[in-house]
Amino acid sequence: MDRAGPRRHRDAHVHPPGGRLDRPDLLGHRGREEAAVTAPNGSHDVVVIGGGITGLTAAYQITKQAPGRSVVVLERAERVGGIVGSRHQQGFTVDTGPHGFVVYGPGGVGDLADELDLGDELLLATDEAQKLLLLRNDEELLTLPTTPREFLRSPLLSARGKLRVALEPLVRRDLREEPVYEFTARRFGWELARTLAVPAVLGVTGGDARRLSIDAKFAYVRYLEERYGSILLGALRVQLRGTQTGRFYVPRLPKFGEFGMRLHTFRGHGMQRLIDALEKALAGQIRLGTRAERLERRTAADGRRWRIVLEDGAALEADHVILALPSYTAAEFLEPHLPDAASALASVPHPDVRVVALAYRRDDVRREPGGIGFLTIPTDRTRILATIHTSTIFPEQAPEDMVLIRTLAGGVQDPAFSSLSSDEAVRMVHQDLVHIFGVHGEPVFAFDHLWRRAIPEYPLGHRDRIADVLRDVAGSGGLHVAGNTYHGVGINDCVRDARRVAADVAGELTG
Ligand SMILES: Cc1cc2nc3c(=O)[nH]c(=O)nc-3n(C[C@H](O)[C@H](O)[C@H](O)COP(=O)(O)OP(=O)(O)OC[C@H]3O[C@@H](n4cnc5c(N)ncnc54)[C@H](O)[C@@H]3O)c2cc1C
Known part of the structure; x- marks a missing residue:
């Protein structure tokens, strides 16, 4: 075995006000x-x-x-x-890896928290976390619809694209293993695959929707096709009646952001x-x-x-x-x-991903970062793959007069992002945020952490x-x-x- 071992992550860097680069003891040493x-x-x-x-x-x-x-x-x-792990500094809490968790199925984090007597310390994200955004054309932030009515009114897809989604129940069942992209395109049309499948996979795992297996990663979605012949009809039926099968435990399919699928962390x-x-x-x-x-x-x-x-x-x-x-x-x-x-x-x-978190004075941010965060349709201009609007969903994790935004960058889409210096990575993300949220001040706090080979595809x-x-x-x-x-x-x-x-x-x- 390689004695140096695989390098999982590089040092985390914190940029305090004034821009000097520290090399902190990231998460505390213990004997x-x-x-x-x-x-x-x-x-x-x-x-x-x-x-x-x-x-x-x-x-x-x-x-x-x-x-x-x-x-x-x-x-x-x-x-x-x-x-x-989490870092606490200047009144901010920055999670270096996962920022929270959703509970599904028995025996998960919720049950573990209860066993460890942490039940009272669970912190539920605000209602804003039910809203997920998509960055289109580098500057247009669209709220993703969660109901059929919102879907019909949303500018997310063309009329033709929407019609194609509505025809999903008529698509023939085909249970051959497929990548997420092909699966979405076959069932819902290419427009939805391009608009949603690619950004969702990139923004959540840094991976490639054209490689990621729907059967391995979203087995439940595939199960809906297998069992009900349609994702839409299957989801509706499960939502109305609930289901329990040997393979999946789903009391009732929650709407995005609904309790049960709501994001939690610890107070x-x-x-x-x-x-x-x-x-x-x-x-x-x-x-x-x-x-x-x-x-x-x-x-x-x-x-x-x-x-x-x-x-x-x-x-x-x-x-x-x-x-x-x-x-x-x-x-x-x-x-x-x-x-x-x-x-x-x-x-x-295992693609590399990079977490860059930046905080600004609230007065320096023209456009309030609403929702849980946004996914991006990749372009040459925007380096961010996804954001989490930490101060919006967990207000206690930043001082009241500050906005804290955690971003994910790199992944298969942008491997070069891993080789940027910490200063460069912070500057790139800052430039994106200036453009998207109308930020007109310097970050008061910046945190950067490169995760090498951390999330399996x-x-x-x-x-x-x-x-x-x-x-x-x-x-x-x-x-x-x-x-x-x-x-x-x-x-x-x-x-x-x-x-x-x-x-x-x-x-x-x-x-
Ligand atoms: C940036 C990022 C954001 C994420 N966000 C979320 C999220 O919001 N919600 C969510 O649910 N999940 C999220 N995940 C996924 C989730 O955090 C991970 O899948 C999970 O933490 C993996 O835990 P693990 O214990 O299996 O592996 P690891 O955390 O990788 O632990 C393996 C341990 O083994 C140790 N080790 C390695 N080699 C040796 C050796 N030879 N001898 C002894 N020890 C060794 C390592 O030091 C390490 O501590 C995220 C992941 C990343 C990278």
């Missing part, structure tokens, strides 16, 4: 902790490699379900949380709160600054176990090892033992390949994988995936 429930010789029942939301949740669930067993989390960084802390609570619940079970390097199979008198070799040459042993890692890193651990699974995981694309064939990977891993005798490559990229998905793997492991430990 090393030793595992509390450690059997002699570094021997454990479970070793979790990776202390992001997935690894922490898995360890927490196993500890609850199999009390008295030794479970330890190895995290190479000096903090846990991985992509999830006073941002998303970091969830990580802090998990870290506290796992006190003594986390080893920070501990990079696992490879896995060896060991046959001993008491059976076959896994040996986890660390970067410094020390080793631990465990019956179960959970790889709660980006799939390309999990692939490096699996390669000597399950080469097919490793090569499938290594092939999942699920290409065609992903679902089948992952099914094969999970089957191979299940037959390995003690290896497990979980994270954002397997059953969804959102943190709700990661938490549910962590529960899946925790239930398997706890079942084996207690069964």
